[in-house]
Amino acid sequence: MPAFEYKALDRQGKQSKGVIEADTARHARSQLRDQQLMPLDIQPVVEKESRTSGGFTLFKRKISVAELALLTRQIATLVAAGLPVEEALKAVGQQCEKDRLASMIMAVRSRVVEGYSLADSMAEFPHIFDDLYRAMVASGEQSGHLDVVLNRLADYTERRQQLKTKMAQAMIYPVVLTTVAIGVIAVLLAAVVPKVVGQFQHMGQELPWTTQLLIASSDFVQHFGLIVIGLIFVLVALFKRLMNNPAYRMKYHTVLLKMPVVGKVSKGLNTARFARTLSILSASSVPLLDGMRIASDVLQNVRVKQAVEEATARVREGTSLGSALANTKLFPAMMLYMISSGEKSGELEQMLERAADNQDREFESNVNIALGVFEPLLVVSMAGVVLFIVLAILQPILALNNMISG
Known part of the structure; x- marks a missing residue:
């Protein structure tokens, strides 16, 4: 019996909504009238969901x-x-x-x-x-x-929810720090520096290169700051559009995997997700080939997904799972060793679960290392910029004091 979402009015004119089971929409209206409700709108739930989730919509009826x-x-x-x-x-x-x-x-x-x-x-x-x-x-x-x-x-x-929560918590501090750093530097260049440094232009002598560079940077931010922000939004939109093209997305994900720190984190995330998904499916008696196909669908990196699909084809031809994954050159050696030993001992399900746990720990470790490297670099970079601004302001002042003293 289909389910229908309804909106109706009771005797007091108060609107209510809910779900009712009925053979047809007419039957649903009849049931509502029997309950002393005046139906306003009745829609099949499946039809409403498919219309909302299909195509591009601003709000999809997903659940957390x-x-x-x-x-x-x-x-x-x-x-x-x-x-x-x-x-x-x-x-x-x-x-x-x-x-x-x-x-x-x-x-x-x-x-x-x-x-x-x-x-x-x-x-x-x-x-x-x-x-x-x-x-x-x-x-x-x-x-x-x-x-x-x-x-x-x-x-x-x-x-999976715990992993997302950990990632979100780990990213809060770097994101806030980056935003504050960019905001402080932008305010200094756009509002503070022009008032302090502008008077040095009338000293009648050549300014140090640091001061000249600071003045040029300040003028650039004042005149082109909004244009740069708009250009960033355009580039982000263009990037998203290019990512809809399979060829560009493949190139980007391939380059991403080769990057020093980000590539290791991305590779760890995808291999950990593959191992966990395949272990869950294997424990649920899903055939290996079907499990590999489904596990490849949950991967975010297109290059890793293509490699897993190629490995699935090799397994279908008779190659062992460990050898097929080793040919991709994307999976860590420890994971490959555990999978191969599980195949030989007949305990692939248990070894996949252990490999998944090991990959999850390695992924969290890689994320912590990446953030541990990024945060000090950001602090040092911001301190360097502020130090440069201070030196660019102090050098003309010191030069003026020397002239007066001489």
Whole structure:
């Protein structure tokens, strides 16, 4: 039975909205009238979601990783308690505080009631339940251990949320420091320096090169500062447009991997994500080739994704997973060793999980090292700029004092 989102008025004229299950929109209106409600708007949930998520929209009806983890954990708990899937979905949908979450859950339930599997029902919302999520749910349904797989999915989504939170917290200080540094220097050049240094131009003698450079920089900021800011926005928009081109995106991601510090962090992020995703899928009894295909889809770097796809083709031809990944020359030696030993010992699932844990630790270490290098460099650079400004101001003053004393 399909689910419909509705807006209606009660007897007091107060507007209410929610989700209702009905065979058709007319049936939904009839049910609302039976509840003493005057229907204003009724739309099928799936149709509304697909229209909102398709194409370019300013606001997509997505949910946060934390919300997805909570929903997954709730469904897993109810399924483990012996409730049928449709009843578990109904209970979770009724407990949701946000209307859009309740609408989505009830729409999935309506598909399950119609006879579709849970994974196929979730396919109606690909912007919420990605390929990895649906593949694991499908394997859980086929193996009869849906509750175990859902709990594993909840752990995975929670771990991903923790990683994002750590990254955000780690980036707060560098971003704030960079913004303040640029702002202070811009204010000094645009407002303070002209008032202090401008009088030196009337001294009738040649100014030191530092003062001349400072005056030129100040004039440039005053006359072209806004133009430079506008140019930066144009370059950012142009960059995003170029990234929509597969060829340019491939070149950029390839160069990114070769950069000294950023490349190591990017490579660590993608290899860690691949190892974690493949370990989760392997533990959920997803075939290796399907797992590699799905794991490649969650990678952000196009060059790494292409390498994994090439490795998948080699595995399909009979090459071992460790050898196929080694040919890409992108995965760390320790990870390759652990995967190869897991294949030989028949414990690939456990070794993939250990490799994923090791890659996560290495990635966090690389991020900390990168930030540890960036922050002192930024402080030293800002101090150098301020020192240059101070020297450029003091040199003419000292020269004037020497002239007076002479």
